[in-house]
Each structure stands twice: as C-alpha cells, then as structure tokens.
Amino acid sequence: MKVAVVVFPGSNCDHDAYWSYRHLIGVETVFAWHKEADLHGADAVVLPGGFSYGDYLRCGAIASRSPVMRAVSEFARRGGPVIGICNGFQILCESGLLPGALLRNRDLRFLCRDVYLRCESNASPFTRRLERGQTIRAHIAHGEGNYFADEQTLARLEGDGRVAFRYVSPQGGDEPEWNVNGSARAIAGVLNEGKNVLGLMPHPERMDEAILGCTDGLAILEGVLGGRRAAAGAGA
Amino acid sequence: MTARITITPRKTVLDPQGRAVTGSLHALGFAEAADVRIGRFIEIRLDPPPRGGASEARERVDRMCRELLANPLIEDYRFEIES
Secondary structure (H helix, E strand, O other): OEEEEEEOOOEOOHHHHHHHHHHHHOOEEEEEEOOOOOOOOOOEEEEOOEOHHHHOOOOOOOHHHOHHHHHHHHHHHOOOOEEEEOHHHHHHHHHOOOOOEEEOOOOOOOEEEEEEEEEOOOOOOOOOOOOOOOEEEEEEEEOOOEEEOOHHHHHHHHHOOOEEEEEEOOOOOOOHHHOOOOOHHHEEEEEOOOOOEEEEOOOHHHOOEHHHOEOOOHHHHHHHHOOOOOOOOOOO | OEEEEEEEEOOOOOOHHHHHHHHHHHHOOOOOOOOOOOOEEEEEEOOOOOOOHHHHHHHHHHHHHHHHHOOOOOEEEEEEEEO
C-alpha cells in the first residue's frame, strides 16, 4: 500500500497528511509535486488542505488545471481512491471530479473550530469504517466551505447516496445553527459517481491521535486500508 | 488588442459580500441600492493579436473564460475586445 500526498505551492496540510499515513497508520507515503503528472504508483491519493496558488482567481481553480491533476483524474477514472480535504475538496470541484462549488462562508468569516459530522454513506473507501448515521467530531478551518450545487444536482446526490457527511449537532441532530458555513443541505462532504473520490471540508488529519484531543478522523484516513465494509456498492 | 472581462456571481447564487455592501449603502442613505453583486474584473493584453482579428479574439477569450477564468456553475461572464 502506497499513498501519494499531492503538493501544490501553498499547500500547508501536506505534512500533516504525510504524518498520518506514514507514522500513525504506517504505510509507505510519498509526495507528488504539482508540476509532474506522476503519482509514483500510489494506491491512494490525498489532495491536502491549504491555499494552493494563494487562492488566486477562485479557491482551487489554478491547482485543478496543473499537470498532476491530469494524473489524479486518470487515477480516479480507473477507480483509484482519492480524498480531497478542505482546499483539496475545492480542487476536486474545480476539476469537475466532484459536482458543485464551494462559496464564501454564509457569514463571510473564516471559521476555525470544531464541528460534528454525521456519516451519511459508508459505501466509499474512506467511510467504510464508519457506521451510517454515526456522529463524529471534526475540525474545520476555511473561508470558502459553503457547498453549492443546483437543486437537480443536490437531488441526484441525495438519491444516489453520494452525500458522505453532513454538519450536525453533537447529538447528531439537524439543527441549522450547526451548519456553520451555510452549506446547501448542510453538506460537508460528497462522493463522485463511482464513490471512490471523497471531498470534504473538515480535516480528518487534525483529529487522528490522542495528543490532538480526538481520534475520530483516523477511521476516515484508515479506510483506504480496507476492512469492515466492502468497497463501493455495500452499505448505504 | 485588449480583452476586458467582467465576472459576476450568478443570480441563483447567494452573494453574501454583495448583501453586506447593500446594507452599508442603505446605512449611508442610498436606499435606491436595491441589490449589489460583487464580482471581478480581468484585463488581458493580447499580444500578438489573433490573426483572425476581433472575431478570433472573441472566440479565444470566450474559451479562456469557460476553461479557467469563470466557473459557469456559479458565475456569469461578459467581455469586450478593444483593438
């Protein structure tokens, strides 16, 4: 098992993701530079958080057109697992690998805080170690995480079980005040059609060891190792 | 040859920045400011200008908008070409 963490100019959670996979989970982990369309034979790909290209033009827009993303698209099309965290989610939307877009937070503020997520589908490599309906703690740090898609797309995502996570209360309730950035239908993470690509605004790599105060994120990152549930098709 | 491109959030997209500025204009007494939409302006010098002249320039700038400068899901764009 080899994991590639893509590095763009301005990525700043690349080393966190590397630490999680290399040292906590203990799998071979390599960095993939944005200028090279080469994933070094990886079995899973991480698009990390940060501010690629300084968020110029639109968050993720310039990164999504970089050479490495041609390789990521090809990898995803063949069914390879790809997780885009925060800026990585924005890049996946801009590249067309995931539907929708991430707008400025509803209240215009950069939000750096804990949130709670309810797993809505465990039919993906990254959610198969979670139970459907399970609530986990997570951390967000973003100014543009307000998920937007037209009504038709939202209905299709719901119908196909492609909403991976929703912002909820600590008890798992749908009270709107816990949808802190104003996302459509409180969506925090979505899957592609093949359910092998996950984009989410919260950072599982910031809550994956005891010293960070919470280990809920580990189950998401570890999912690529397999286990508990079968890959796409099983579960929700 | 210069292309001047204006990109604005689509009507179906909530523009919280525009809404905040609408409120501020109202506070200053500009009650007629009914709806503010905030976008971006991009100026591109085309050098050398396309051989096909303004019509080719329009076609290529339109492609620039679709392929990178605007996100058609959330933004509308318009542009003018100055020779």
